[in-house]
Amino acid sequence: MSKGTLFDKVWDLHTVGTLPSGQTQLYIGLHLIHEVTSPQAFAMLRDRQLSVLCPERTVATVDHIVPTADVARPFADTLAEEMMQALEQNCQDYGIRFYNIGSGNQGVVHVIAPEQGLTQPGMTIACGDSHTSTHGAFGAIAFGIGTSQVRDVLASQTLALSKLKVRRLEVNGSLRPGVYAKDVILHIIRQLGVKGGVGYAYEYAGTTFEQMSMEERMTVCNMSIEGGARCGYVNPDTVTYEYLRGRDFAPRDETWDQAVAWWQRLRSDADAEYDDVVTFDAADIAPTVTWGITPGQGIAVNEQIPAATELPAGDREVAAEAYRYMKLQPGQPIAGTKVDVCFIGSCTNGRLSDLREAAKFAKSRQVAAGVKAFVVPGSERVKQQAEAEGLDKIFQAAGFEWRGAGCSMCLAMNPDKLQGDQVSASSSNRNFKGRQGSPNGRTLLMSPAMVVAAAVTGQVTDVRELL
Amino acid sequence: MGSEITRVSGHGIPLKGSDIDTDRIIPARFLRCVTFDGLGQHVFADDRQQANGQHSFDQPQYQGAEILVVNSNFGCGSSREHAPQALAKWGIQALIGESFAEIFFGNCVALGIPCLTATPETVEQLQTAIATTPQLSLVLDLVAQRVTGGDRQWPAHLADGARHMFLGGTWDSCGQLVANVDQVRATMQHLPYLSWSAAS
Numbered sequence: 001m002s003k004g005t006l007f008d009k010v011w012d013l014h015t016v017g018t019l020p021s022g023q024t025q026l027y028i029g030l031h032l033i034h035e036v037t038s039p040q041a042f043a044m045l046r047d048r049q050l051s052v053l054c055p056e057r058t059v060a061t062v063d064h065i066v067p068t069a070d071v072a073r074p075f076a077d078t079l080a081e082e083m084m085q086a087l088e089q090n091c092q093d094y095g096i097r098f099y100n101i102g103s104g105n106q107g108v109v110h111v112i113a114p115e116q117g118l119t120q121p122g123m124t125i126a127c128g129d130s131h132t133s134t135h136g137a138f139g140a141i142a143f144g145i146g147t148s149q150v151r152d153v154l155a156s157q158t159l160a161l162s163k164l165k166v167r168r169l170e171v172n173g174s175l176r177p178g179v180y181a182k183d184v185i186l187h188i189i190r191q192l193g194v195k196g197g198v199g200y201a202y203e204y205a206g207t208t209f210e211q212m213s214m215e216e217r218m219t220v221c222n223m224s225i226e227g228g229a230r231c232g233y234v235n236p237d238t239v240t241y242e243y244l245r246g247r248d249f250a251p252r253d254e255t256w257d258q259a260v261a262w263w264q265r266l267r268s269d270a271d272a273e274y275d276d277v278v279t280f281d282a283a284d285i286a287p288t289v290t291w292g293i294t295p296g297q298g299i300a301v302n303e304q305i306p307a308a309t310e311l312p313a314g315d316r317e318v319a320a321e322a323y324r325y326m327k328l329q330p331g332q333p334i335a336g337t338k339v340d341v342c343f344i345g346s347c348t349n350g351r352l353s354d355l356r357e358a359a360k361f362a363k364s365r366q367v368a369a370g371v372k373a374f375v376v377p378g379s380e381r382v383k384q385q386a387e388a389e390g391l392d393k394i395f396q397a398a399g400f401e402w403r404g405a406g407c408s409m410c411l412a413m414n415p416d417k418l419q420g421d422q423v424s425a426s427s428s429n430r431n432f433k434g435r436q437g438s439p440n441g442r443t444l445l446m447s448p449a450m451v452v453a454a455a456v457t458g459q460v461t462d463v464r465e466l467l
Numbered sequence: 468m469g470s471e472i473t474r475v476s477g478h479g480i481p482l483k484g485s486d487i488d489t490d491r492i493i494p495a496r497f498l499r500c501v502t503f504d505g506l507g508q509h510v511f512a513d514d515r516q517q518a519n520g521q522h523s524f525d526q527p528q529y530q531g532a533e534i535l536v537v538n539s540n541f542g543c544g545s546s547r548e549h550a551p552q553a554l555a556k557w558g559i560q561a562l563i564g565e566s567f568a569e570i571f572f573g574n575c576v577a578l579g580i581p582c583l584t585a586t587p588e589t590v591e592q593l594q595t596a597i598a599t600t601p602q603l604s605l606v607l608d609l610v611a612q613r614v615t616g617g618d619r620q621w622p623a624h625l626a627d628g629a630r631h632m633f634l635g636g637t638w639d640s641c642g643q644l645v646a647n648v649d650q651v652r653a654t655m656q657h658l659p660y661l662s663w664s665a666a667s
């Protein structure tokens with residue numbers, strides 16, 4: 001059992017008590033809600049005549065269903081409009097802070113909470129969305145929950161949970177040019193598998209993560225769940241504190257120093273004990289692309305799609321299913337695979353640094369004929385900042401569409417969808433069958449820079465050729 | 468709230484394949500709703516459409532089945548409770564599988580749906596037994612952690628925390644959590660960040 005890790009310390013601090021089942025009742029410091037997984041939770045509260053215990057600890061926004069082209073109300077999609085109205089009404093009824101479209105603060109829930117300083121080290125954070133693991137980048141313990149648990153948090157500000165084991169994932173060294181945080185997490189998931197993290201919290205440690213910006217750390221923690229780990233975190237350090245300083249909800253003045261001192265104490269001890277330790281070398285990581293239907297089916301861009309016989313026995317059936325679905329052959333190089341749609345955005349890679357990096361490659365280049373390419377900023381603030389820097393102009397000049405903030409084609413609950421068996425080069429997090437809105441649409445996950453490389457060449461291309 | 472669940476009995480339905488994610492269980496377009504009503508008919512919508520009537524959820528011999536037998540990492544991906552809700556509304560009351568994704572497992576607990584794990588050999592034997600004899604009556608015993616089908620028995624496992632919640636009838640944790648509000652407030656006293664926010 002782990003001891004002295006940040007996970008242990010934060011867990012202990014937030015433990016309300018032990019339930020008769022043996023589970024822990026854990027206090028949740030920040031609860032984030034959105035339109036998809038909350039309406040039923042509020043309905044359950046009403047059914048049981050319960051109220052919201054700490055409305056000031058819940059923050060709402062709308063992201064999954066938001067159209068990125070035309071946000072005029074009512075939405076053309078009447079079902080989306082109904083969800084939107086339910087969220088507006090629930091927030092009003094229960095006194096919950098709501099960042100609506102046009103507020104300047106709306107966006108993907110995992111983008112807006114960090115950018116406003118709501119997400120802080122040492123917190124427990126829950127949201128009815130599996131990518132809540134993103135917030136672990138700050139040294140918070142953050143995990144996705146279902147709707148019944150959203151109800152539990154609203155009613156009691158707590159959850160019934162069993163403690164996770166802790167695996168330290170150490171990556172050391174500098175990333176090579178053209179290799180990004182996205183490649184690091186895709187590489188880890190490829191090595192440990194999509195269920196390798198079940199039952200674990202991942203502690204990302206080592207010099208590679210220490211050298212990363214907060215936004216890069218968020219990209220890594222975001223995809224912990226794709227490796228099966230419900231949460232992942234990085235110990236807070238000066239990079240974390242400098243990111244937070246001056247943000248809307250960050251502590252100020254004399255409380256700032258108290259906060260930093262408290263955050264420092266929460267870091268994993270030098271002699272902390274872990275349930276497992278796995279080490280990687282940053283130099284071994286190349287630009288990575290998924291070829292299949294799980295995020296673990298990734299390879300370096302200069303590799304060939306593996307034959308089933310090269311894979312562990314347990315992965316072969318899913319590989320066979322992936323060859324069929326993706327219409328790709330084992331032994332075929334992934335580079336050169338033609339793409340139809342290029343998507344830059346999502347809670348994984350829709351932040352300002354992602355757009356800046358993508359714009360570097362888009363500048364003075366043109367999206368290939370027949371390719372639809374679009375950029376969806378993660379939040380209204382990201383959009384506004386990107387426009388202030390002229391990134392929108394660079395993308396548009398290159399032939400990308402420049403859209404409004406939301407989840408968009410990461411999961412295609414809004415009008416942005418693949419058609420038929422189109423192939424998408426996507427900076428998002430999931431390449432599941434049908435994920436991007438067409439039941440036989442095909443998704444290749446990669447870094448935003450690699451998406452640009454695919455967009456301008458019309459095929460999967462090693463971004464290092466564009467350096 | 469919730470009643471004690473010590474056993475689930477019924478007919479089985481096999482679903483082969485690993486890493487079946489919640490997007491497949493219920494595609495995102497069906498999440499455009501404010502209630503969970505009506506999700507049952509859309510469970511595995513795209514997989515079923517592509518299987519052209521050969522998906523087990525469409526095969527006549529499995530209609531009315533209560534116990535779903537799956538392979539490994541079932542329910543990975545999104546935290547959408549719509550996935551177990553859709554399965555439950557189709558009629559599933561319990562699952563047996565090689566392994567389950569964590570959020571999916573927790574969502575099932577909250578709905579009173581036990582997810583038991585078993586070895587790959589047991590799962591294969593169960594899937595074969597059900598395919599051979601769809602009318603086979605299965606009994607899932609949460610106390611003994613065992614599955615019985617006809618004159619055969621297989622060991623199955625349920626994590627202690629979840630098992631206690633089903634056996635004690637406390638799988639719906641909401642009431643219990645709310646009852647401890649004084650302890651919740653006491654815990655809040657030890658969390659300095661609750662008074663740090665600059666904006667309000």
